[in-house]
Amino acid sequence: MSKYIFVSGGVISGIGKGISAASIAFILKSYGYKITMIKADPYLNVDAGTMNPLEHGETFVLEDGFETDMDIGSYERFVNESFSRPNSMTCGAILDKVIKDERSLAYEGKWVSLDYHVPDEIITWIKNVSKESKTDITIVEIGGTVGEVGNGLFLEANKIMKIENPQDVIHVHVSYLPVPGTLGEMKSKPVQISTKLINGYGLHPDFLIARSKMGLDDVRREKLARYCFVPVENVISAHDVDCIYDVPENFEKDRLGKNILKKLSLKPKKTDLMDIWKKKTKKMRNLRKEVNIGIVGKYYKSGKFDLKDSYVSVLEAINHASWEQGVKPNIHWIVADDFTTNKGLQKKLLEMDGLVVPQGWGSRGAEGKIKAVQIAREKKIPYLGLCYGMQMAVIEYSRNVLGLKNANSEEVNPKSKHQVIHLMEEQKKLLKDGKFGGTIRLGAWPCKIEKGTLLESIYKKYSNTLFDKLPIVMERHRHRYEFNNEYRGQLEKAGLKLSGKSPDGNLVEAIELSKDIHPFFVATQYHPELKTRFLEPHPIFMGFINACLKKK
Numbered sequence: 001m002s003k004y005i006f007v008s009g010g011v012i013s014g015i016g017k018g019i020s021a022a023s024i025a026f027i028l029k030s031y032g033y034k035i036t037m038i039k040a041d042p043y044l045n046v047d048a049g050t051m052n053p054l055e056h057g058e059t060f061v062l063e064d065g066f067e068t069d070m071d072i073g074s075y076e077r078f079v080n081e082s083f084s085r086p087n088s089m090t091c092g093a094i095l096d097k098v099i100k101d102e103r104s105l106a107y108e109g110k111w112v113s114l115d116y117h118v119p120d121e122i123i124t125w126i127k128n129v130s131k132e133s134k135t136d137i138t139i140v141e142i143g144g145t146v147g148e149v150g151n152g153l154f155l156e157a158n159k160i161m162k163i164e165n166p167q168d169v170i171h172v173h174v175s176y177l178p179v180p181g182t183l184g185e186m187k188s189k190p191v192q193i194s195t196k197l198i199n200g201y202g203l204h205p206d207f208l209i210a211r212s213k214m215g216l217d218d219v220r221r222e223k224l225a226r227y228c229f230v231p232v233e234n235v236i237s238a239h240d241v242d243c244i245y246d247v248p249e250n251f252e253k254d255r256l257g258k259n260i261l262k263k264l265s266l267k268p269k270k271t272d273l274m275d276i277w278k279k280k281t282k283k284m285r286n287l288r289k290e291v292n293i294g295i296v297g298k299y300y301k302s303g304k305f306d307l308k309d310s311y312v313s314v315l316e317a318i319n320h321a322s323w324e325q326g327v328k329p330n331i332h333w334i335v336a337d338d339f340t341t342n343k344g345l346q347k348k349l350l351e352m353d354g355l356v357v358p359q360g361w362g363s364r365g366a367e368g369k370i371k372a373v374q375i376a377r378e379k380k381i382p383y384l385g386l387c388y389g390m391q392m393a394v395i396e397y398s399r400n401v402l403g404l405k406n407a408n409s410e411e412v413n414p415k416s417k418h419q420v421i422h423l424m425e426e427q428k429k430l431l432k433d434g435k436f437g438g439t440i441r442l443g444a445w446p447c448k449i450e451k452g453t454l455l456e457s458i459y460k461k462y463s464n465t466l467f468d469k470l471p472i473v474m475e476r477h478r479h480r481y482e483f484n485n486e487y488r489g490q491l492e493k494a495g496l497k498l499s500g501k502s503p504d505g506n507l508v509e510a511i512e513l514s515k516d517i518h519p520f521f522v523a524t525q526y527h528p529e530l531k532t533r534f535l536e537p538h539p540i541f542m543g544f545i546n547a548c549l550k551k552k
Helices: 017-030 070-079 091-103 117-133 152-164 189-199 218-228 244-253 256-263 273-285 308-324 343-350 366-378 388-400 425-432 454-461 485-493 539-551
Strands: 003-009 035-041 088-090 137-142 169-177 207-212 235-239 289-297 327-335 354-357 383-386 407-409 418-423 441-449 472-479 481-483 497-501 508-512 521-524
Touching (some): 003 017, 003 152, 017 070, 091 117, 117 152, 169 256, 189 207, 207 218, 207 256, 235 244, 289 366, 354 388, 383 539, 388 407, 388 485, 388 521, 454 508
Parallel strands (some): 003 137, 035 088, 035 137, 289 354, 383 521
Antiparallel strands (some): 441 472
């Protein structure tokens, strides 16, 4: 039977449950155990595809095309594995399943209950994932903050599993100890209260991960152990760190992995995974060179606050590739909306060693992104376009090189004379029928890389276990609009290389400029940032950072 670890959070949202769960997973994998992970989200959305990134962070697309919470992106980057639709469990998906079963008489006419049948369906889901994955340990992160209405059903399922198999199920609670500025003292009461809330669900944490600005002292550790009824050795200090990839090593300083295995009656096995991890983090901490990367985006302003979670995969892909090449990336955020009229921002772009135009939807900020692409192309600044960033590059090239002054995307301007990016016929019918969620091109699609291109040389030079079968690479997508093939011949004749296509040649997946025209100008319709890993950076980002270093 698989062992199960539930991870909950208290006091505040964004406390680090996802990174804690991913770190625990990596640690246990480093001890030789096969793991899988599930994110249990309390929202009623069936998936995360229709949610605004400013409200819930980036939507992360899995290999099978399921749109999920950004935390699963953290899971994949930490444990170096790909997950699929069953690894994402939302309250909406569970309720949808229960209601459909009721409508088909699966409950044989019984009264279907929220507090009985729904937790039972959650348990079935969790056990099925464990069974199908053939794992030793299944880690379930319960979204939200303890005390909210939304995650109560997941906690109820956790309680039932704990009662049925107490030796195989443990609970890890992540909570926060503030240090009020007027007091200057770390306060443990919020953790005590959130633990009491957990107790109210009939659950007792086996481990406390004590998040705080600074590390726990013995006074606070012993107080938490005493008032939360957790063994003092199971109170784990989790202070703020400069880099999330330091977290597994910090947890291991408190022997978290071995203590969890002991609680589950398992013994550590020998692997070299943690040693490999430590070599990477040691290299990361001793960086002397720096590289300046501009990101022209539109999803990181929320009132007076900057939200980087909208582009977390892009940031991590840049980090992974930079650290691998011994350089520290400095990210400079450039607001797309202001770029066309703000000469200061345009001047700032000239100071960058490289430019990224990431994903996006709609017309807002499009002209700013197009202008940024033009500057990067004309001034020979290494350029990487991601999905929308490729579409903007095609528009810019069509306008300023091919001479099609009205070139645009059908998404941005449906009345444009030259829709070099357009909506395919099957998509038009879906939109007409009001079918938005889950109907775009999603998940891993094959892309054939053209011989003799810069893209081919990058995939070859920086090959890893995910990309070792050239000329075909499997890359993840999340978009509705495509390159318009009516303009293919004109653009190629004007010098734009179509360096990646679908195997049947119908869909343009990547473009580039020859190195004799530009040092590095690459854009993809797919999202390479979704397949970067801490231990295995994505080849395209490796090539991009290498070009930025050469420019510097």
